[in-house]
Amino acid sequence: MAGVPGSAPALELRGITKRFGDLVANRSVDFDVVGGEVHALLGENGAGKTTVMRIAYGLTHPDAGSVLVEGHEVAIRSPRDAIAAGIGMVTQHFSLVGPMSVAENLALGRASGLRLDLDAARRRAVHAAERFGIRVDPDARVADLSVGEQQRVEILKALARDCRILILDEPTAVLVPAEIEALFATLRSLLEEGLSVVFISHKLGEVRAISNRVSVLRQGQMIGTVAGSTDERELARMMVGRPMLGVERSAGAPAPSEAEPVLRIRDLRVDGAHGRPSVEDVSLGVRGGEILGVAGVSGNGQTELMAVLSGMRRPVAGTVSVGDLDLTGADPRQMTAARVGRIPEDRHASLIPDLSVAYNLVMERLDDFRHSGRIDERAIRAHADELIARFDIRASPDDRVAALSGGNIQKVLLARVLSRDPRVLVVSQPTRGLDVGATEYVRSQLLARRADGAAVLLVSEDLDELLALADRLIVLYEGRIVGEMSAQEADREQLGMLMAGRGRNP
Amino acid sequence: MRLSSISTRYPVSPWSTPALVLFAIAITFVITAGPILLAGANPIAAYAEFVVIPLTSQFTLLEVLVSATPILFTGAAVAIAFRAGYWNIGAEGQLLLGAIAAAGVGTTVGDLPGIVALPAMLLGGAIAGAAWALLPALLRVRFGIDEVVTTLLLNPVALLLVNGLLHGPWRDPVTGFPESPRIAASAEFPALIDRSRLHLGFVIALVVIATAWYVIARTPAGLRLRAAGLSPHGARFAGINVSRTLIVAALASGAIAGLAGVSEVAGIQHRLTSGLSPGYGYTGIVVATLGTLTMGGVVLAALFLGDLTVGASTAARSLGIPSQLGAVVQGVLLLTVVALLTLRRGNSSRPVDAGPPAGESAEHEPAPTEGAVT
Numbered sequence: 001m002a003g004v005p006g007s008a009p010a011l012e013l014r015g016i017t018k019r020f021g022d023l024v025a026n027r028s029v030d031f032d033v034v035g036g037e038v039h040a041l042l043g044e045n046g047a048g049k050t051t052v053m054r055i056a057y058g059l060t061h062p063d064a065g066s067v068l069v070e071g072h073e074v075a076i077r078s079p080r081d082a083i084a085a086g087i088g089m090v091t092q093h094f095s096l097v098g099p100m101s102v103a104e105n106l107a108l109g110r111a112s113g114l115r116l117d118l119d120a121a122r123r124r125a126v127h128a129a130e131r132f133g134i135r136v137d138p139d140a141r142v143a144d145l146s147v148g149e150q151q152r153v154e155i156l157k158a159l160a161r162d163c164r165i166l167i168l169d170e171p172t173a174v175l176v177p178a179e180i181e182a183l184f185a186t187l188r189s190l191l192e193e194g195l196s197v198v199f200i201s202h203k204l205g206e207v208r209a210i211s212n213r214v215s216v217l218r219q220g221q222m223i224g225t226v227a228g229s230t231d232e233r234e235l236a237r238m239m240v241g242r243p244m245l246g247v248e249r250s251a252g253a254p255a256p257s258e259a260e261p262v263l264r265i266r267d268l269r270v271d272g273a274h275g276r277p278s279v280e281d282v283s284l285g286v287r288g289g290e291i292l293g294v295a296g297v298s299g300n301g302q303t304e305l306m307a308v309l310s311g312m313r314r315p316v317a318g319t320v321s322v323g324d325l326d327l328t329g330a331d332p333r334q335m336t337a338a339r340v341g342r343i344p345e346d347r348h349a350s351l352i353p354d355l356s357v358a359y360n361l362v363m364e365r366l367d368d369f370r371h372s373g374r375i376d377e378r379a380i381r382a383h384a385d386e387l388i389a390r391f392d393i394r395a396s397p398d399d400r401v402a403a404l405s406g407g408n409i410q411k412v413l414l415a416r417v418l419s420r421d422p423r424v425l426v427v428s429q430p431t432r433g434l435d436v437g438a439t440e441y442v443r444s445q446l447l448a449r450r451a452d453g454a455a456v457l458l459v460s461e462d463l464d465e466l467l468a469l470a471d472r473l474i475v476l477y478e479g480r481i482v483g484e485m486s487a488q489e490a491d492r493e494q495l496g497m498l499m500a501g502r503g504r505n506p
Numbered sequence: 507m508r509l510s511s512i513s514t515r516y517p518v519s520p521w522s523t524p525a526l527v528l529f530a531i532a533i534t535f536v537i538t539a540g541p542i543l544l545a546g547a548n549p550i551a552a553y554a555e556f557v558v559i560p561l562t563s564q565f566t567l568l569e570v571l572v573s574a575t576p577i578l579f580t581g582a583a584v585a586i587a588f589r590a591g592y593w594n595i596g597a598e599g600q601l602l603l604g605a606i607a608a609a610g611v612g613t614t615v616g617d618l619p620g621i622v623a624l625p626a627m628l629l630g631g632a633i634a635g636a637a638w639a640l641l642p643a644l645l646r647v648r649f650g651i652d653e654v655v656t657t658l659l660l661n662p663v664a665l666l667l668v669n670g671l672l673h674g675p676w677r678d679p680v681t682g683f684p685e686s687p688r689i690a691a692s693a694e695f696p697a698l699i700d701r702s703r704l705h706l707g708f709v710i711a712l713v714v715i716a717t718a719w720y721v722i723a724r725t726p727a728g729l730r731l732r733a734a735g736l737s738p739h740g741a742r743f744a745g746i747n748v749s750r751t752l753i754v755a756a757l758a759s760g761a762i763a764g765l766a767g768v769s770e771v772a773g774i775q776h777r778l779t780s781g782l783s784p785g786y787g788y789t790g791i792v793v794a795t796l797g798t799l800t801m802g803g804v805v806l807a808a809l810f811l812g813d814l815t816v817g818a819s820t821a822a823r824s825l826g827i828p829s830q831l832g833a834v835v836q837g838v839l840l841l842t843v844v845a846l847l848t849l850r851r852g853n854s855s856r857p858v859d860a861g862p863p864a865g866e867s868a869e870h871e872p873a874p875t876e877g878a879v880t
């Protein structure tokens with residue numbers, strides 16, 4: 001039963017205003033979603049999407065405004081109230097308990113009473129995973145899962161709680177195309193049962209594919225609501241206030257073929273969580289002026305490969321070198337000294353969220369910012385002001401990084417790395433969670449590095465991104481390279497097969 | 507400030523809330539009213555006696571400073587370690603080692619002038635305290651062995667060492683008591699004010715704290731230490747040698763705790779005794795926690811606890827209640843502060859912007875680092 005016209009919306013937000021000090025994150029925002037509908041919420045990084053939905057879910061309290069469920073005003077003081085009212089939310093960052101198994105995490109959401117029946121929890125987890133078509137290992141320890149896998153558990157946890165209104169804050173950012181399709185199929189069948197979905201995403205194609213209506217926030221204000229079929233250019237224009245262009249590797253730019261690779265990896269092996277190797281026999285080379293794309297479903301060794309190249313993990317076997325420099329087992333300092341710029345997928349863990357933007361921007365090179373033994377606060381500030389302007393970070397130097405929106409956190413890390421002119425750039429999911437404007441910007445920056453002769457290793461689950469940026473592609477499956485091709489000859493279908501572990505390159 | 511107090515999506519560090527400490531003090535007074543009533547006194551009168559009376563005469567005021575001196579040292583020692591994410595519970599043992607070294611140096615310097623004897627003692631005490639802190643720190647960074655356990659376990663070992671010396675080679679040859687011989691007169695800390703017990707140690711403590719503040723707040727090394735404590739992974743990623751930072755913090759912590767021992771030997775006891783410290787090392791944890799791990803907070807908290815200590819002993823006389831009630835108040839205070847911090851931190855398991863597990867309280871805090879004091 002889809003929403004009956006004229007009946008009250010499943011969820012309605014009225015006049016929501018939320019201030020953080022001087023900053024108005026939401027300015028009298030109205031929003032509603034009816035039964036059986038997907039209502040997408042779009043907006044640039046920091047537009048206030050997450051904030052308004054956190055208010056609906058009781059994670060934040062508004063300064064003004066009210067929340068109505070089925071036409072009745074409800075007081076939502078905490079997620080407990082929201083869950084009781086039938087609202088579920090998958091947050092942008094996870095709320096899983098790392099040392100516990102997937103099944104235990106699912107049980108936590110619904111545990112009542114003192115005893116936890118683990119067998120039953122496990123059965124329920126398996127059952128829920130089947131019912132919703134989401135592939136997870138119920139016995140895996142959450143801390144051992146990749147970001148993408150953890151996100152899957154999050155979605156499952158919310159679905160398993162039988163909510164009628166499901167808020168998804170960038171749920172697909174970490175999923176691969178096939179999984180997104182599976183999620184959408186799940187959602188569609190749940191929609192038929194009357195579920196309402198609020199869908200926050202930066203991927204306009206997806207938004208158009210699933211949404212009935214689309215609303216756009218800009219700087220905390222509701223710009224308007226349009227039909228889900230509205231074309232992408234128009235949506236982008238509403239979000240940014242100007243038309244967008246789209247960045248691509250200039251077609252036919254000659255891939256430098258004869259040159260020696262700058263970044264070279266030979267026979268790399270990295271051990272995974274349970275002693276079995278997560279990366280095995282990986283050899284690759286990236287030349288200066290080249291972007292090598294690493295495709296694959298997350299959890300197939302990308303995290304470990306990045307950890308080695310970031311200096312955070314020692315390989316069990318194999319070598320890593322940059323130019324003539326052997327960097328096997330190098331630590332982060334040695335990596336930076338060799339001008340290897342590192343942008344791993346987990347930005348929070350790569351920064352110090354409790355320190356200011358300005359400090360985070362200089363954390364790798366504090367010694368350059370000392371003045372007669374003291375921290376040179378003035379220079380640090382000037383440096384921050386400059387990078388904030390250059391990279392269009394929406395924050396002030398003194399803001400704690402933790403208080404920034406997801407996209408701006410990414411920009412802080414990006415600014416820290418790119419401002420040092422890296423010779424080698426290793427990046428994972430650089431545009432995950434970024435709005436269209438920021439995505440365009442980051443991609444153009446990567447291409448600019450490439451034009452400057454840097455060797456870029458780009459790990460991404462986003463095939464569009466890989467095809468738009470990379471010169472060459474390799475596919476990782478279960479820790480091994482199962483395919484290699486030039487971007488020109490790559491075709492989506494074949495890539496998809498390789499990523500799923502089917503078929504090998506002849 | 508762009509942080510709201512009610513709905514903290516990205517809350518500030520759990521240590522940095524003076525309001526919470528004041529709240530804890532209020533709760534503590536309510537809770538301890540029970541035992542005070544049982545002891546047959548009026549709680550209001552008792553609190554006035556605990557807190558206010560000591561501040562009303564010069565003699566008691568100076569005694570407050572005397573009581574605050576050792577816990578200024580240990581509070582700063584603990585705060586430095588905790589800021590780095592190194593949970594040093596061993597200040598007590600480190601203090602005792604500092605005291606042993608001070609007595610050792612102090613009884614051997616003989617005729618040397620104070621200008622040589624005092625620095626030698628301070629140096630010896632600091633080195634001894636740091637040395638006692640070294641092993642747990644190495645075990646932590648090399649093998650990941652929890653320093654909470656190891657530092658704690660070394661405390662009784664240090665006390666055994668003291669007693670071993672006092673019942674063996676260092677027994678006072680004149681009296682035969684288990685006390686070391688008196689240290690040389692030149693090795694005694696001079697009194698700051700005539701006919702008071704307030705001694706040089708108080709000034710040294712303030713200098714140490716001011717230095718610690720400067721290093722932590724103003725130098726690159728201090729920023730690295732804070733970074734390592736707030737987010738070890740992020741710090742390591744930025745090229746900071748977190749292991750080395752932890753070791754340095756542990757050694758600095760041990761050295762400062764060692765100075766507390768020197769200060770008690772040279773300023774108060776003038777010899778090594780087994781009852782030298784009624785748990786100053788542990789009180790240091792209370793001071794650091796109450797002081798929200800900041801140096802300014804440590805000074806305030808140490809003075810407050812010094813005030814309570816003096817107040818408890820005068821209250822014992824004037825109201826006829828057991829002087830242990832002062833310790834009870836301190837203990838309850840520590841528990842309420844820790845409980846409030848834990849409550850506010852909630853059940854979030856990931857250190858970064860983790861929404862609370864559904865169904866839990868909306869107020870949550872990221873853990874300051876892995877493994878909080880609790």
Ligand SMILES: Nc1ncnc2c1ncn2[C@@H]1O[C@H](COP(=O)(O)OP(=O)(O)OP(=O)(O)O)[C@@H](O)[C@H]1O
Pocket residue numbers: 020023025043044045046047048049050051052092394403404405406407408433435508509510513514515516
């Ligand atoms: N607790 C907080 N304290 C201070 N500022 C905050 C807080 N929470 C959010 N903000 C600010 O409010 C604004 C809106 O943030 P919000 O997270 O809602 O953006 P968003 O639209 O979800 O962005 P993104 O697409 O990057 O996730 C941002 O400028 C952010 O820095």
Ligand SMILES: [Mg+2]
Pocket residue numbers: 049050051092169405406
């Ligand atoms: Mg958001």
